[in-house]
Structures are given as C-alpha cells and as structure tokens.
Amino acid sequence: xxxxxxxxxxxxxxxxxxxxxxxxxxxxxxxxxxxxxxxxxxxxxxxxxxxxxxxxxxxxxxxxxxxxxxxxxxxxxxxxxxxxxxxxxxxxxxxxxxxxxxxxxxxxxxxxxxx
Numbered sequence: 001x002x003x004x005x006x007x008x009x010x011x012x013x014x015x016x017x018x019x020x021x022x023x024x025x026x027x028x029x030x031x032x033x034x035x036x037x038x039x040x041x042x043x044x045x046x047x048x049x050x051x052x053x054x055x056x057x058x059x060x061x062x063x064x065x066x067x068x069x070x071x072x073x074x075x076x077x078x079x080x081x082x083x084x085x086x087x088x089x090x091x092x093x094x095x096x097x098x099x100x101x102x103x104x105x106x107x108x109x110x111x112x113x114x115x
Contacts, residue, residue, distance in 0.1 A: 015090035015098035040107045041096045048092040056086050
C-alpha cells in the first residue's frame with residue numbers, strides 16, 4: 001500500500017521524456033520482487049496522473065470564459081500554451097520510475113506488517 005504522498009514538483013524532474021530501457025535489477029532491488037515493484041510503480045503512476053490532471057484542470061479553469069451560448073467557442077492562447085506544456089512533461093510512468101530509482105516512494109506490504 002502506498003502512503004499518502006506530498007505534492008511533487010513534476011516540472012523539475014530528471015525523468016525520461018522518451019522511451020528508455022531500465023536495468024531490471026535496479027527496479028526490483030528495493031523489494032526483491034520485480035512484480036511487486038511493478039505493482040507499486042503502477043499505483044504511483046496512477047497517483048501522479050491524478051495529480052497532473054487536477055493541476056491542469058485548475059490552471060485551465062483560470063482562463064475559462066462562460067457564455068450563455070453553446071455555439072460560441074473561444075480559443076484562448078494561454079489555455080493552449082498550458083496544455084502544450086503539460087503534454088511535453090514526462091509520462092506518469094516515467095515519473096514514477098524516476099522517483100522509485102531515487103528512493104522517493106514509501107511503500108509497505110500489509111501482509112508483512114501483520115506478522
């Protein structure tokens with residue numbers, strides 16, 4: 001189970017923005033089990049994805065213009081720039097892997113804790 005995480009600065013990360021190959025032994029090393037490590041990484045990537053989505057929605061709402069007409073579509077240059085910035089960020093999986101390799105993810109196995 002992953003602990004509630006504090007907001008990370010996803011904009012200043014060393015995570016890869018393209019597909020790269022990772023050393024399997026480094027991924028599996030903290031848990032000793034590759035599948036357990038991948039499960040933890042998947043959960044963390046979901047958390048990061050949610051954080052980024054909420055952050056993007058908040059920023060886009062700053063530029064929102066509400067009108068009575070559904071036919072009107074406004075293209076806001078600032079909204080487009082914000083969206084492009086978020087598109088260029090590393091993917092949540094890459095961010096999770098980088099945090100994992102840097103030892104920044106706290107995890108615990110509830111089955112081991114009950115012993």
